[in-house]
Amino acid sequence: MKKLFLCFVSFLFTASLLGQPYPYQNTKLSADARAKDLLSRVTLEEKAALMQNNSPAIPRLGIKAYEWWNEALHGVGRAGLATVFPQAIGMAASFNDVLLFDAFTAVADEARAKSNKFSEQGGLKRYQGLTYWTPNVNIFRDPRWGRGQETYGEDPFLTSRMGVAVVKALQGPEDGEYDKLHACAKHFAVHSGPEWNRHSFNAENIKPRDLWETYLPAFKDLVQKANVKEVMCAYNSFEGEPCCGSNRLLTQILRNDWGYDGLVVSDCWAISDFYQTNAHATQPDATHAAANAVLNGTDLECGSDFRNLPEAVKTGLVDEKRIDVSLLRLLKARFELGEMNDKPVWDIPYSVVNSKEHQALALRMAEESIVLLQNKNNILPLNKKLKIAVMGPNAKDSIMQWGNYNGFPAHTVTLLEAVRKTLPESQLIYEWGCDRTNDVAVNSLFSESSMNGKKGFVAQYWNTITPEGEPVATEVISSPFHLTTLGATAFAAGVNIKNFSARYKTVFKPTKSGDVAFQFQTNGRTSLTINDELVVKNIFANNTTNVYTLKAEAGKSYTIEILFSQRNGDAALNFDFGYLVPVDLSASIAKVKDADIVIFAGGIAPSLEGEEMRVTIPGFKGGDRTDIELPSIQRRMLQALKAAGKKVVFVNFSGSAMGLVPETESCEAIVQAWYPGQSGGTAVANVLFGDYNPSGRLPVTFYKNINQLPDFEDYSMKGRTYRFMSDPLYPFGFGLSYTQFTIGKAKLSKTTIKNNETVAITIPVTNTGKRNGAEVVQIYIRKVNDVDGPLKTMREFKRVEVESGKSKQVTLSLKPSTFEFFDAAQNKVVVTSGDYEILYGNSSDAKALKKLKVTIQ
Known part of the structure; x- marks a missing residue:
């Protein structure tokens, strides 16, 4: 009683x-006071739970469930409808950080609107929260790296400028009552492939100069100039320590040297690499790994090893007060976002999502991203009265245009669709031509399958190893499957990375009879059933394999069901079905014989280059490339068209630099389109037909071939990028226009300055051509007599619109940081006395640059 x-x-x-x-x-x-009070009220076990990305609710304290993991690389990612902008590398080609700020302001508005809607259902799940793990400001040091497409290129200054714009746009005004979102600088710090061994790779023997002048500047600027609220540590090790357990990176540099007070989050399951035998294996078990990560500066884990922190405290591996330091940062961040409040703090209507204004921004960004590399005899812009053939594997592939870490637009305009809107059918020929990489390809039949009135397969997912009970997620997949948990990516929102199952079902009604091949590449228990008959019980296919052939009859219905469950390790399911079509070059050329011009949409795709992938076809390995040249089948097609007397405009879709030496001979024009997002087809067509004057510039060096590259695993910058090599196919900063610009003789406000002074440079730019256009004025610095330094390094740029026949005076301020270089004697980046060359022009090519000299006393 x-x-x-x-x-x-x-x-x-x-x-x-x-x-x-x-x-x-x-x-x-x-936010700080609220966080300190809440911290005093949670138990040790609750603290450990709150320090994991999938943070549970604590009802007794009114804490809602919160998922820290969200993506917005080039639009709100993986959460349904969103405006899909060009891939990051494409946006870098705009050299327009003002437009980039506008684009990511739109992204931030869509993110808040979507999160507000999701919050009506309770706690925020994965891809629903307010903490976005973008931008990726790693240096794209080697074109073979599959994730280089996620970056802003090879140059530290360009990367910094673009990254700062992204962070400021996402986080909103610094004087606001609440932050709009939180951005994240990733992956800190020396990280740019390879993908296949990133969980065990050790970036070592990094020269201090390379570290401070190449790998760290963008991160420093995002911390000190943009006040980025999160930093993500990388998978690989740096000088023998996993980056997420690197005291030098996370404590000495990030916090002590730079004064960073935000939170550090691990890349997903990176803490597990501390003790996994096939990874870094620097710790004996998960408990030691969790303690080591926290002690060295990681506050939040994407993963589940931090559940061992209470045990680590009990065994004396880490003090609870150190746990409190990390958790305080996390709680403060949630209060800064207003996520702990009862109602959303930013009243942004859902109608902003993929609104007309945002669609227009996506188109403008796509237009500004396109780089004209070659234009023999001014074949471009094309005359709209000509008969045009559109060919190539990327002509009507909408998914390719999305890049990776993408959202899902309401509609994607492909190049073929855009050309059809530009020309009457009588002037247009469409011929597929060839696959991206194979001599035999699948003519996909997804368009002839539907379920419940929706095209494609209905996908259902369960967070159990067998499909029992109500599914946790249901969606429609209307195109070939490219599903993987590599890179800690779920098959669908709300689905586990491990211990899950799936059912994919559709009804296939072929319009013609023939042999239909079912192609799989899978890692997981997979079976195929057709009309209730189990035709393949266990599918084992490390590479894309034809596992079954259906002798389809026109008019009949075939119910197709694929069952999948994650078996062990990382799950993967790539699937397509259709008629096998051998490539017939002569037949394809015959079909375009009446065309005046052939637009060939080729290149590669995000299904070939990306994050830790199971791609093992020639030229590709694990998401990276082993060769940078155009796949052989496309090259042969272009050469055959040339031999047939056809004038070819080659549109290259890729997220990385390509070795295009043969294409400079076989093609009249070359256009670099990147992965241009939802409006990419319209943007490319506008350039091809002259409705938009191209103004993009290369954010990466285009090498002639792989022989110009050092070893991929060598992180030394020697021989890499425009800063340390001088004989590329196309140089960094290069791009043609439909008009001509003259850059006149520049003037300096001073030629002798002190090391803390700013000098102004004024550069006249004249449009001497017949069209209005945009020029990108670029400034590079070289320190005279610096034998170990770069040949030149970008320190300023400005995009300027100039009308035909007009001139503009472009004035730029060269701050003291413009002249900072690594000084071995002081072991840091400083401004030292001496002579400096100011190189200015419209690309990094020495022939395109003029010189001035300034002396620092």
Whole structure:
């Protein structure tokens, strides 16, 4: 009876407190004060749970469930409808950080609107929260790296400028009551492939000069100039320590040297690499790994090893007070976002999502991203009265245009669709021509399959190893499957990375009879059923394999069902079905014989280059490339067209630099389109037909071939990028226009300055051609007599619109940081006395640059 009475008194006492909110519930207090109060009220076990990306609810304190993991690389990712901008490398080619800020302001608005809607359902799940793990500001040091497409290129200054714009746009005004979102600088710090061994790779023997002048500047600027709220540590090791357990990176440099006070999040399951035998294996078990990560500066884990932190405290591996330091940062971040409040703090209507204004921004960004590399005899822009053939594997592939880490647009305009809108059918020929990489390809039949009135397969997912009960997610997949958990990517929102199962079902109604091949590449228990007959029980296919052939009859219905469950390790399911079509070059050329011009849409795709992939076809390995040249089948097609007397405009879609030496001979024009997003087809067509004057510039060096590249695993910058090599196919900063610009003689406000002074440079730019256009004025610096330094390094740029026949005076301020270089004697980046060359022009090519000299006393 006494015990019952005490429980009742306790209940009354607790209930009375509900009328008086705790300090952490008081929205008038600062985020810091609220966080400190809440921290004092959670248990050690609750602290460990809150330090994992999938943070559970704590009902007794009114803490809602929260998922830290969200993506917005070039639009809100993986959460349904969103405006899909060009891939990051394409946006870098715009050299327009002002437009990039506008684009990511739109992204931030869509993100808040979507999160507000998701919050109506309770706690925020994966890809629903307010903490976005973007931008990727790693240096794209080698074109073979599959994730280089996610970056802003090879140059530290360009990467910094673009990254700062992204962070400021996502996080919103710094003087706002609440942050709009939180951005994340990743992957800190020396990280740019290879993908296949990233969990065990050790970036070592990095020269201090390369570290401070190449790999760290963008991260430093995002911390000190943009106040980025999160930093993500990388998978690989740096000088023998996993990056997420690197005291030098996370404590000495990030916090002590740069004064960073935000939170550090691990890349997903990177802490597991600390003790996995096939990874870094620097710690004996998960408990030691969790303690080591926290002690060295990681606050939040994407993964589940931090559940061992209470045990680590009990065994003396880490003090609970150190746990509190990390958790305080996490709680403060949630309060800064207003996520702990009862109602959304940013009132942004859902109607902004893929609105007309945002669609227009996506188109403009796509237009500005396109780089004209070659234009023999001014074949471009094309005359709209000509008969045009559109060919190539990327002519009508909408998914290719999305890049990776993408959202899903309401509609994607392909190049073929855009040309069809530009020309009457009588002037257009479409011929597929060839596959991206294979001599035999699948003519996909997804368009002839549907379920419940929707094209494609209905996908259902369960967070159990067998499909039982109600599915946790249901969606429609209307195109060939490219599903993987590599890179810690779920098959669908709300689905586990491990211990899950799936069912994919459709009804296939062929319009013609023939042999239909079912192609799989899978890692997981997979079976195929047709019309309730189990035709393949266990599918084992490490590479794309034809596992079954259906002798289809026109007019009949075939119910297709694929069952999948994650077996062990990383799951993968790539699937397509259709008629096998051998490539016939002569037949394809015959079909375009009446065309005046052939537009060949080729290149590669995100299904070939990307994050830790199971791609093992020639030229590709694990998401990276082993060769940078155009796949052989496309090269042969272009050469055959040339031999047939056809004038070819080659549109290259890729997320990385390509070795295009043969194409400079076989093609009249070459256009670099990247992965241009939802409006990419329209943008490319506008350039091809002259409705938009191209103005993009290369954010990476285009090498002639792989022989110009050092070893991929060598992180030395020697011989890499425009800064340390001088004989490329196309140089960094290069891009042609349909008009001509003259850059006149520049003037300096001073030619002798002190090391803390700013000097102004004024550069006249004249449009001497017949069309309005945009020029990108570029400034590079070289320190005279610096034998170990770069040949030149970009330190300023400005995009300027100039009308035909007009001139503009472009004035730029060269701040003291413009002249910073690594000084071995002081072991840091500083401005030292001496002579400096200011190189200015419209690309990094020495022939395109003029010189001035300034002396620093």
